Amino acid sequence: MVIYGVSILAGCMIAGLFLGDLLGHAIGVQANVGGVGIAMLLMILLSDKLRKAGKLSPVSEQGIVFWSSIYIPVVVAMAAKQNVLAALKGGPAAILAGAGAVLVCFALVPIISRVGDQPEDPPRTTAGGGGGKGRQSP
Amino acid sequence: MTGILDTLADVLARNGLVTAFAFVGLLVWISYLFSKKVTRGRIHGSAIAIFLGLVLAYVGGVTTGGTQGLADFQILAGVGLLGGAMIRDFAIIATAFGVKIDEIRKAGAGAVLSLLAGVLVSFVVGAAVAFSFGYSDPVSMTTLGAGAATYIVGPVTGTALGATSEVVALSIAAGLVKSMLVMTGTPFVARFIGLNNPRSALVYGGLMGTTSGVAGGLAATDPKLVPYGAMTATFYTGLGCLLCPSIFFVAVRALFG
Numbered sequence A: 001m002v003i004y005g006v007s008i009l010a011g012c013m014i015a016g017l018f019l020g021d022l023l024g025h026a027i028g029v030q031a032n033v034g035g036v037g038i039a040m041l042l043m044i045l046l047s048d049k050l051r052k053a054g055k056l057s058p059v060s061e062q063g064i065v066f067w068s069s070i071y072i073p074v075v076v077a078m079a080a081k082q083n084v085l086a087a088l089k090g091g092p093a094a095i096l097a098g099a100g101a102v103l104v105c106f107a108l109v110p111i112i113s114r115v116g117d118q119p120e121d122p123p124r125t126t127a128g129g130g131g132g133k134g135r136q137s138p
Numbered sequence B: 001m002t003g004i005l006d007t008l009a010d011v012l013a014r015n016g017l018v019t020a021f022a023f024v025g026l027l028v029w030i031s032y033l034f035s036k037k038v039t040r041g042r043i044h045g046s047a048i049a050i051f052l053g054l055v056l057a058y059v060g061g062v063t064t065g066g067t068q069g070l071a072d073f074q075i076l077a078g079v080g081l082l083g084g085a086m087i088r089d090f091a092i093i094a095t096a097f098g099v100k101i102d103e104i105r106k107a108g109a110g111a112v113l114s115l116l117a118g119v120l121v122s123f124v125v126g127a128a129v130a131f132s133f134g135y136s137d138p139v140s141m142t143t144l145g146a147g148a149a150t151y152i153v154g155p156v157t158g159t160a161l162g163a164t165s166e167v168v169a170l171s172i173a174a175g176l177v178k179s180m181l182v183m184t185g186t187p188f189v190a191r192f193i194g195l196n197n198p199r200s201a202l203v204y205g206g207l208m209g210t211t212s213g214v215a216g217g218l219a220a221t222d223p224k225l226v227p228y229g230a231m232t233a234t235f236y237t238g239l240g241c242l243l244c245p246s247i248f249f250v251a252v253r254a255l256f257g
Helices: A002-026 A035-052 A058-069 A071-080 A084-089 A091-116 B002-014 B016-037 B045-064 B074-082 B085-094 B101-132 B138-149 B153-161 B165-189 B198-208 B211-221 B223-256
Strands: none
Touching (some): A035 B085, A035 B101, A058 A071, A058 B085, A071 B045, A071 B074, A071 B085, A084 B045, B045 B165, B101 B138, B101 B165, B101 B198, B101 B223, B138 B165
């Protein structure tokens, strides 16, 4: 049933936000600390487990897939309710923050790509080879 | 005539959330059409839609003098509910569904390193810019730093920490600038950063993190690379939502509190 999927999703969110609130109390900030991220981790673990156990029917999955596919429209609505007028006063800050992050990250691409490489270690391709990424971590 | 319009306005206002679904759907449709016809797919439809949302929020702010963007128009109050923290977080958490743990392992150490470096570097740049523009309290610095990660991490962090709507809007704008730059700039820098194989695409996705930016940028560079970049990029927002309002905020507060 579709509601099972929606319910699992809701459970992950409540549990994540609850843990985030507890974490906030524990470190003494009046804030939810990482609640959404914790909920996403729970979602990954739970959906992996349920799927491997064959406990999640395709119909139930739809209850989650719907919300995941409506994510961009929700973000559009979120953008449409912001106080943009106030943000524009700080316009250069937004542009500088965004552009600066992009430039530094572009520059890091070749560096980190090289870190992944192990020149002494000839590509030990696993039998299948399809994915080509079957290399063990050092 | 005014009677009919009043009745319509009343129906729209009374069914706010449903009105918002219809309205946002229309916005997204127009944006994807614009993306296809005018930019010939160079700029992703989602980025245009979000940009359009911000423009309309500006119009709403100017017209109504409020702080809630379009949601200050009574007939569009539902946009505030649809785009509010509750439904937004619900949808974001749903995107984690289908991420396979085995795929994380397969992506390897380079991808993990790129994710951590990507979130940290963007955060530091954003927080430093915030500080230099006078947003020097830890909550604002953290929120803007998170916004430099992605336009999702920013508002999620801002909401969690209780940042002002102004700073949250700024963090979305920063994330949006990043997303658009990644989308449009990638084909031009690809040659110089060695972005021509799956491994560097994985690393690139983890460093940039903006899913729409990465998908659009790689599609314009080499469509074969899209799934590799998109796969690591999907972890980025979750990681950012996990790190920014927690460890990073505590660090910023310790340094600048």
